[in-house]
Amino acid sequence: MRIVVLAGGIGGARFLRGLQQAVPEGTDITVIGNTGDDIHLFGLKVCPDLDTVMYTLGGGINEEQGWGRSEESFRVKEELAAYGVGPEWFGLGDRDFATHIVRTQMLAAGYPLSAVTEALCERWQPGVRLLPMSDDRVETHVAVETDGERKAVHFQEYWVRLRASVPALAVVPVGAEQAKPAPGVLEAIARADVILFPPSNPVVSIGTILAVPGIREAIADAGVPVVGLSPIIGDAPVRGMADKVLAAVGVESNAAAVAEHYGAGLLDGWLVDTVDEAAVARVEAEGIRCRAVPLLMTDLDASARMARAALELAEEVRA
Amino acid sequence: MRIVVLAGGIGGARFLRGLQQAVPEGTDITVIGNTGDDIHLFGLKVCPDLDTVMYTLGGGINEEQGWGRSEESFRVKEELAAYGVGPEWFGLGDRDFATHIVRTQMLAAGYPLSAVTEALCERWQPGVRLLPMSDDRVETHVAVETDGERKAVHFQEYWVRLRASVPALAVVPVGAEQAKPAPGVLEAIARADVILFPPSNPVVSIGTILAVPGIREAIADAGVPVVGLSPIIGDAPVRGMADKVLAAVGVESNAAAVAEHYGAGLLDGWLVDTVDEAAVARVEAEGIRCRAVPLLMTDLDASARMARAALELAEEVRA
Incomplete structure (x- = not known):
């Protein structure tokens, strides 16, 4: 079986680890990673979501915080600060720096x-x-209003520096319209047996990937089950601040609204948490098959059960 | 008094620290630093000589090794090696990396x-x-012959990786002919009251600086005392492997030969070590005033005494 997964950062990475446990070893998994939150820091190209997936699946992640390297130190950053060179709000560790140096x-x-x-x-x-x-x-x-003035800030500045403390008035993936899918992306989608949307942010993670011309169309046209997992449980995001950016695109912060946002033209199946059982009927009314299962990735086994549920729903849809 | 000093790395930096102790606080000292051994490593611009001067005079140097930062760690380098990215022979520490990141x-x-x-x-x-x-x-x-083949390697590769273990057949400051002195260099020389050549490498440090068109001429035409200190004591370099590169330019490894290499057209005064007393007559015969004084920079006071001796010789020349 060939599985294609669209992934943001922490949520995507943890789901992928569960998926790896849920499927037979050697199963062909292609991850299409979000690069919309990439940022140039200190002249270096930083790809937070790609790295989170890479470190998590490669055993190098800081398990507690979910991003960055394990056993990290911050000597380079301290020195940069001593030079008066920022930003200081982005936590780049020494081991992480090496990745960005190689990439750059x-x-x-x-x-x-x-x-x-x-x-x-x-x-x-x-x-x-x-x-x-x-x-x-x-x-x-992200367009925000601070001190009565409307301005656009990089997503990382909104997320990490401002901690989404001000409303997001708009979310714009600058450059997406002119972007082309990376080599292999459309091919992987075309060859997929199932396509999964992990409980990643539907706006700034999955939404950004879908904003690259050709990707949404390829998924809709693939003719294979497309199944997603709600990142919203009981009207609140499981982690992060997804509700802030959902509001910017006019989507309510609940499991059913996110499924409707993706739409039946794209999504065949949708998993909501058991606390959102009531959303099942609303989602199915949209023509999207829906099941309620526990969606908290509390540990690897829980993530694996979620992945299994998603694959089962995919088979249900296919049949 | 305005002093201009041409400087390489460790020798130049330690002499400068002595000079600072020898002169009244606030004395105007301009250092023209060698950049011929600059190198791009991991996509970053590294300026070993400038940094050695900067760290030494700024209190950030690793005193024992004479270059690099104090209390250094090597996590970034370890990670780069884990990616298979080298070179591993160049010891860039984490704190040092920050300097190169800011510079780049x-x-x-x-x-x-x-x-x-x-x-x-x-x-x-x-x-x-x-x-x-x-x-x-x-x-x-540096042109070298390895395995019967003649090839050119970057100076750092010759010095650090090969440890000057093979003869230097030629030393070429690539790009020097087209280079222009940096802003302020010719002005500082023109306004100087005295110009000093510390006991830096006469070929790859001072020699490279003099190879930038305009600098040698400006020094010769400045009409002020130009005094140097021999980096060779008793026919051997005080530190480093200066003898290897002296041979490449056809200069004997002794205190008198180095003075002759600079020449009376450039140099007005020359200090040799007391063990090279015999060289004094030979240097003076060339029209360069010469004195024998202890030239080992064993500590700050010794370096300061050398600086004082150089300034005294300059006054002698001027009078």
Whole structure:
């Protein structure tokens, strides 16, 4: 079986680890990673979502915080601060810096991000094929109002520095319209037996991937089950601040509204948490098959059960 | 009094620290630093000599080894090695990396090396004006023969990786002919009251600086005492492997030969070590005033005495 998974950062990575446990070893899994929250820091290209997937599946993640490297130190960052060079709000550790240095060096040498990601994965052996959604630069900007003035900030600035403390007035994946899917992305979708949307952020993670022209269409046209898992449980995001950016695109913060946002043209199946049992009927009324199962990724086994439930729903849809 | 000092790395930096102790506080010292051994590592611009001067005078040097940062760690380098990315023979520490990251970021933003160096020195406050010899790229290459084949290697590869274990057949400051002195270099020389050559490498440090068109001429035409200190004591280099590169330019490894190599057209005074007393007559016969004094920079006071002796010889020459 060939599985394609669209993934953001922490939620996507943890779901993928569960999926790996749920399927037979050697199952062909291609991950299409969000690059809309990539950022240039200190002249280095940082790809938070790709790295979170790579480190998580490769055994190098900081398990507690869900991103960054394990046993990390921050000497480079301290020194940069001593030079008065910021931003200080982005926590780049020494081990993490090495990844960005290698990536930046390879990009400067002319390799596309997809080739660089493949090279980095040679070390990490994540057990999946990790593809950036695009080799072209896409940067998610968030429109906010501060001190009575409306301005656009980089998604990372909104998320990490401002901690989504002000309303997101709009979310714009700058450059997405001109971006092309990275090599292998459309091919993987076309060859997939099932396509999964983990409980990643539907706006700034999955939504950004779908904003790259060709990807949404390829998924809708693939003719295979497309199953997603709700990142919203009981009207609140499981982690992160998904509700903030959902409001910006006019979507209510509940499990059914997110399914409707993806739409029946794209989504065949949708998993909501057991506390959202009531949403099942509303989602099914939209023509999307829906099941309620526990959706908290409290540990690897719980994530694996979620992955199994998603694959079972896919088979139900297929039959 | 305005003093201009041409400097390489460790020897130049330690002499400068002695000079600072020898002169009244606030004395105007401009250092013209060698950039011929600059190297791009991991996509970052590394300026070993400028940094050694900056760290030494700014209190951040690793005192034992004479280069690199104090209390250094090597986590980034370990990670780069885990990615299979080298070279491993160049010891870049985490704290040091920050300097190169800031420098590379500023260069990429369009600042010339001289402006970048000034910005870095705002943190380190070295107490001198530190100028790179040029904002243009100059890279010292060394011709060597390995396995019967003649090839050119970067100076750092010759010095650090090969440890000068094979003869240097030629030393070429690639790009020097097209380089222009950095802003402020010729002006500092023209306004100087005295110009000093510390016991730095006469070929790959001082020699490279003098290879930038305009600098040698400006020094010769400045009409002020130019005094140097021999880096060779008793026919052997005080530190490093200066003898290896002296042979490449056809200069004997002794204190008198180095003075002759600079020549009376450039040099007015020359200090040799007391063990080289016999060289004094030979140097003076060339028209260069020469004195024998202890030249081992065993500690700060010894370096300060050497600086005082150099300044005294300059006054003798002037009178």
